[in-house]
Each structure stands twice: as C-alpha cells, then as structure tokens.
C-alpha cells in the first residue's frame with residue numbers, strides 16, 4: 121500500500137532510531153574495537169504506532185500569537201501532554217520529563233532528558249513542537265477529512281500537524297519507547313534490558329513554535345543555559361522524504377536534511393493619503409488605491425539578486441552522483457563557480473518553480489493589507505506587511521532598502537519600517553544560534 125504518512129512516520133522512526141544510535145555510536149568511540157554492541161529493537165507494532173500518532177492529531181493544539189499565553193486553549197494542550205504520558209508510558213516512567221514554560225503561565229512545553237552513561241559529554245538535543253497553525257475559518261468543509269480527525273484512511277493519516285510536526289513528536293517518543301524495551305502499558309517492567317546512550321539525549325517539544333517559540337523553545341534554551349548544558353548537536357524538523365525523488369534531478373527517493381532556514385523578517389509599509397468621500401474619488405493619483413497600484417507594480421518589477429550558495433550547493437553536490445549525463449555535469453559544477461554555476465542559478469530562479477526560485481534569492485511577499493474604515497470613505501492610511509526570507513549572509517536591511525527604493529520609484533508617500541525580525545540566518549552561526557537563541561528553525 122502506497123502510504124506517504126505511514127512511510128514517513130516509519131521513515132522518521134527509523135531515522136530517529138538510526139540517528140540516536142549513530143550519534144551514540146559515532147561519537148567518542150575511543151577505539152574501533154570498543155564500539156557498543158548494536159542494539160536489537162524489539163518487534164514494533166506498526167498499527168499501534170500509527171494509532172498513537174493519529175491520536176495526537178485529534179487534539180486541536182492551535183497556537184496563537186495574539187493570545188497572551190500563545191495558545192488558544194490551555195486545556196487542550198494539557199490534555200495532549202497527558203495523552204502523550206499515557207501513550208508512551210516507558211518514556212514518562214524511565215526518563216526525566218519536565219514541563220517548561222514562562223513563569224506565570226502554564227508550563228506547556230516539554231523537556232525530556234535521557235541521561236547517558238557518560239553525562240560529562242555534550243548532549244544531543246532533538247527538537248520538535250506539538251502546536252499547529254489554525255484552520256482558516258470557513259475552509260473546514262474543504263478538508264477531505266476533518267483537520268483534527270486524525271483519521272487513518274486511504275493510506276494516509278489525515279489532519280493538521282500530521283506533517284508539521286506531530287509526527288516528529290510521535291516518532292521520537294515511539295523511537296525512545298522502543299529503545300527503552302518495548303511499547304505499551306502492559307509490558308513495562310523495571311528489569312527489562314534497555315538501551316542506554318553514552319551521551320545524554322534530550323527531547324524539547326515546544327508549544328508555540330508556529331508563533332515564534334518565544335515562550336516554549338526560548339524558555340527551554342534559557343533553562344539549559346542556566347544549567348550549563350553543553351550541546352553537541354541540535355536536530356530539528358527538516359525537509360521531507362521525497363519518495364518520488366527530486367525532480368528533475370533524480371527519481372530516487374531523497375531525504376531532505378535541512379541544515380539551514382532562511383532568515384525571517386517583516387517589513388511594514390504605511391501609505392498615507394488625504395482621504396475624502398467615495399462619491400468623488402481623487403483624480404490626481406494621491407489616493408490609497410492609486411498609490412497601492414504604483415507601489416505594488418514597483419515592488420514586482422524590482423529584483424533581488426540571484427545567488428546560488430551553500431547550503432543549496434551542498435545539496436546539489438550530494439544529489440549529483442544519483443543523476444546522470446548532463447545533469448550530473450551541471451550539478452557537480454554547482455560548487456565550482458563559473459558559467460555552469462551561473463546557468464544553474466538562472467534555471468533555479470526562472471524555470472524551476474517557486475521552490476527552486478526561493479533557494480537562490482531573498483524573497484519578499486505581501487502578506488497583509490490593512491486599511492479603510494467604511495464602504496463610503498476613502499482611506500487615509502493603508503498598512504502593507506511584507507514578509508521577507510533571507511539567504512545566509514543577507515541582512516533584513518537589504519529588504520528595507522529594496523522597499524524604500526520601490527517607494528521612491530512609485531512616488532508614493534510612505535514610511536518603511538522593519539517590525540518583526542525573528543532571526544537572521546547564517547550557516548556558520550546555525551548551531552550557535554540554535555543553542556543560544558532558542559529559535560530552532562533550521
């Protein structure tokens with residue numbers, strides 16, 4: 121049965137186990153002869169693992185930036201955590217589970233610590249989150265299965281969070297349960313032989329990642345810092361396993377390992393106009409509508425530079441061996457520079473579609489338009505939010521400058537201000553950023 125979600129869950133589970141095992145085995149094996157015995161996993165019940173995962177989907181754990189505690193309903197989050205404790209009892213019984221959140225609020229994020237046999241070694245942190253984005257009101261009827269049904273049908277697990285990223289939470293807890301000697305309530309026995317990592321492993325599950333992570337992830341990061349915890353590596357959500365390959369490069373299955381996420385900022389442009397009555401609109405182009413028309417045209421015509429750089433070049437270099445003929449030649453040239461690299465960058469920007477275009481340029485997307493107070497009044501103000509995503513090495517200032525230039529070209533009366541810089545991206549800084557800022561988005 122072709123089943124994306126199932127394959128992904130099992131894939132992730134396998135990956136999680138492999139990663140945990142690999143991280144533990146790879147590191148600090150003093151001599152090759154001293155490598156730990158490979159651990160044989162007890163048999164896994166696929167159906168039960170899927171049911172447990174589907175159960176997570178049924179909790180509408182919607183985070184909300186406008187809400188003071190970043191969530192719509194604390195009870196749903198608490199119920200969901202209780203569900204996790206019931207569903208993965210070995211983890212709760214054998215590992216240290218802490219509820220973390222900002223002081224004065226309910227502690228809705230989770231930090232799980234699996235102390236290694238050599239706790240002096242820097243730890244490994246696996247990050248996920250269990251909050252989800254809201255369902256657009258009115259769109260409920262367009263879902264094949266209701267967004268919080270967690271329905272298993274047609275080879276898929278359906279619902280909000282099935283991909284982003286409750287399956288990360290379920291996959292990690294399932295993997296840990298298996299490594300802790302089995303799954304389910306009935307076989308919890310204290311004396312069963314369990315896998316013991318050398319290096320301490322930690323799971324951090326945030327409850328407000330979709331609205332910045334400033335309550336959950338950031339608090340966990342401060343907690344770790346206050347304890348002097350040193351991390352060897354941070355592993356967070358990344359790309360998917362593309363079963364049909366990465367077209368047009370290869371049709372082999374490709375697991376996308378995210379090593380960076382673009383920087384994130386929002387720039388607001390505030391337009392002003394004299395206003396007036398809608399029965400007599402202005403004719404000199406000073407009204408908000410005319411200014412908008414000119415400004416958006418100017419933004420659309422302005423171009424950001426095309427840059428093919430790491431980590432995209434790394435990805436192409438690694439995909440190259442699995443392609444053939446001219447494609448291999450093309451991709452292997454990604455790192456070398458010169459005309460091949462230039463050509464590749466152009467193909468990505470202009471022919472590949474929106475995914476590849478976004479890999480080689482900073483993007484600027486108009487996401488919100490606010491203005492007007494009544495049907496019959498010309499607005500005196502309109503505020504446009506542009507969300508920008510930045511390549512490593514770019515600064516939010518570049519987008520501010522680009523918008524200021526567009527304002528000038530359009531000849532409109534506007535203020536341009538950066539309102540929300542969440543993070544800047546640089547590949548070199550990634551791990552540092554992950555360990556210190558708590559915004560783990562790469």
Ligand SMILES: *[C@@H]1O[C@H](CO)[C@@H](O)[C@H](O)[C@H]1NC(C)=O
Pocket residue numbers: 184185186187188192254
């Ligand atoms: C987010 O919270 C605000 C303030 O509590 C509320 O008005 C709004 O409806 C919430 N948004 C969603 C999508 O539930």
Ligand SMILES: [Zn+2]
Pocket residue numbers: 249284285329357
């Ligand atoms: Zn996510």
